[in-house]
Amino acid sequence: MNHIETEQCLAQMASELKALIxxxxxxxxxxxGIHTGGVWVAEKLYEKLQLSDPLxxxxxxxxxxxxxxxxxxxxxxxxxxxxxxEDRHIILVDDVLHTGRTIRAALNEIFDYGRPASxxxxxxxxxxxxxxxxEANVVGQHVELSANQHIKLEGPERLQLVVQxxx
Amino acid sequence: xxRHNIQLNEAGELHHFLDVEGLKRxxxxxxxxxxxxxxxxxxxxVKKVPLLRGKAIVNLFFEPxxxxxxxxxxxxxxxxxxxxxxxxxxxxxxKGETLLDMLNNLEAMxxxxxxxxxxxxxxxxxxxxxxxxxxSVINAGDGSHAHPTQAMLDMFxxxxxxxxxxxxxxxxxxxxxxxxxxxxxxHALTTLGVTEVRVIGPKTLIPDDTASLGVHxxxxxxEGLRDVDVVxxxxxxxxxxxxxxxxSEHEYFKLYGLSPEKLAIAKPDAIxxxxxxxxxxxxxxxEVADGPQSxxxxxxxxxxxxxxxxxxxxxxxxxxxxxxxSE
Numbered sequence: 154m155n156h157i158e159t160e161q162c163l164a165q166m167a168s169e170l171k172a173l174i175x176x177x178x179x180x181x182x183x184x185x186g187i188h189t190g191g192v193w194v195a196e197k198l199y200e201k202l203q204l205s206d207p208l209x210x211x212x213x214x215x216x217x218x219x220x221x222x223x224x225x226x227x228x229x230x231x232x233x234x235x236x237x238x239e240d241r242h243i244i245l246v247d248d249v250l251h252t253g254r255t256i257r258a259a260l261n262e263i264f265d266y267g268r269p270a271s272x273x274x275x276x277x278x279x280x281x282x283x284x285x286x287x288e289a290n291v292v293g294q295h296v297e298l299s300a301n302q303h304i305k306l307e308g309p310e311r312l313q314l315v316v317q318x319x320x
Numbered sequence: 321x322x323r324h325n326i327q328l329n330e331a332g333e334l335h336h337f338l339d340v341e342g343l344k345r346x347x348x349x350x351x352x353x354x355x356x357x358x359x360x361x362x363x364x365x366v367k368k369v370p371l372l373r374g375k376a377i378v379n380l381f382f383e384p385x386x387x388x389x390x391x392x393x394x395x396x397x398x399x400x401x402x403x404x405x406x407x408x409x410x411x412x413x414x415k416g417e418t419l420l421d422m423l424n425n426l427e428a429m430x431x432x433x434x435x436x437x438x439x440x441x442x443x444x445x446x447x448x449x450x451x452x453x454x455x456s457v458i459n460a461g462d463g464s465h466a467h468p469t470q471a472m473l474d475m476f477x478x479x480x481x482x483x484x485x486x487x488x489x490x491x492x493x494x495x496x497x498x499x500x501x502x503x504x505x506x507h508a509l510t511t512l513g514v515t516e517v518r519v520i521g522p523k524t525l526i527p528d529d530t531a532s533l534g535v536h537x538x539x540x541x542x543e544g545l546r547d548v549d550v551v552x553x554x555x556x557x558x559x560x561x562x563x564x565x566x567x568s569e570h571e572y573f574k575l576y577g578l579s580p581e582k583l584a585i586a587k588p589d590a591i592x593x594x595x596x597x598x599x600x601x602x603x604x605x606x607e608v609a610d611g612p613q614s615x616x617x618x619x620x621x622x623x624x625x626x627x628x629x630x631x632x633x634x635x636x637x638x639x640x641x642x643x644x645x646s647e
Contacts, residue, residue: 215357215358215361215371220632220636224633224636225371225636227350227353228353229353229354230357231356231357231358231359231360232360233360234363239365261370262369265365265368265369266363266364266365
């Protein structure tokens with residue numbers, strides 16, 4: 154099994170995010186992580202960027218597009234957006250960007266909480282395989298994986314990426 | 321051989337929700353956990369999630385109900401399902417249509433779920449046995465038999481206030497005889513591991529077989545409420561009373577009505593619950609019902625989240641879906 158450290162990657166993402174926030178003139182951006190891995194990544198970035206408003210978390214289970222095929226996710230968590238998203242600049246954080254379906258679901262959920270001023274996307278890892286026209290603004294690293302390989306984040310203390318292969 | 325539980329599909333997932341009795345703890349905890357996650361929906365500006373979009377849910381209420389029917393309807397709507405309220409008194413059953421003909425017609429309208437309230441015990445079971453296999457049935461109260469979603473919202477309320485179930489002392493007070501709520505609560509409490517469930521009421525309102533459910537029976541409320549963590553008051557069901565089971569409402573209140581003095585016997589942080597509708601001055605005093613220990617209105621709000629959980633678990637069961645859901 155192949156472990157990849159993330160510390161350097163997170164530092165680089167934080168500085169890119171800082172530049173993005175400045176460049177776009179985002180007033181006190183609101184960071185939201187997607188359960189579970191995205192929340193872990195968001196916690197690290199949140200600390201590095203020293204944002205003022207509390208960190209939000211989203212569980213997108215109720216917005217997934219495969220409910221009629223796989224049913225309700227058994228470990229669904231409540232979403233927690235401590236502050237209104239209305240007119241706010243949002244930085245959405247996830248661990249892995251693959252098909253783009255998770256991000257689609259997250260965008261829909263955020264809009265049910267209000268109308269944000271903007272949403273930017275930061276991901277620790279992106280891989281090929283997009284099924285929707287969704288791209289990240291900040292990417293930790295790009296990995297080349299074959300169709301039978303998966304990448305998973307382990308945490309939450311020390312974040313490590315693990316590449317697994319189907320039998 | 322074990323009798324097949326009609327509520328479960330072949331994969332052991334909930335297909336109907338008719339009764340708490342006979343369900344494993346794991347299934348009940350699943351419902352409570354899912355309900356917890358649905359509580360965040362009320363914080364949304366758009367209080368809706370798209371989970372059951374395109375599904376049609378029918379409320380079949382053969383008996384009057386305000387809270388239960390409204391919260392079922394709201395729960396369905398917050399899941400983005402389409403809802404249909406069949407008003408039985410004005411429907412064709414009053415023109416002589418049989419129940420099964422009515423069900424066949426609703427099936428022909430491509431409905432996906434029936435929520436059934438009926439004055440006869442076993443009505444929801446009967447309907448579950450006769451509907452097409454893709455339709456799920458929820459029992460919203462049948463006679464004096466069961467009211468499983470009420471019991472689960474009560475468990476949810478208890479868990480939110482008290483955390484774990486194991487060490488709790490829970491008292492259920494009043495008209496056990498006519499109470500489908502009490503029956504479902506007792507099964508839910510014992511399945512979830514509550515060690516001490518007490519049942520308090522006059523001899524005439526506690527059925528003979530109650531002790532076999534594993535509960536402690538008290539006829540003296542002053543003794544029964546001692547050190548309990550949760551007090552569940554039941555409504556005196558005047559409409560189901562036949563025969564002289566009670567001297568008078570006034571007398572009943574004096575003996576079994578929850579007053580501040582009686583509540584003081586319970587633990588200081590005990591919560592007071594009631595499935596509603598409350599008869600003020602009969603089973604509970606206004607002082608207690610509106611007091612700081614009362615969680616009666618919280619129960620109503622929790623009812624929405626719990627019913628959302630049950631509906632989405634039933635509609636999301638995965639068995640058979642791999643083979644193609646559109647057959």
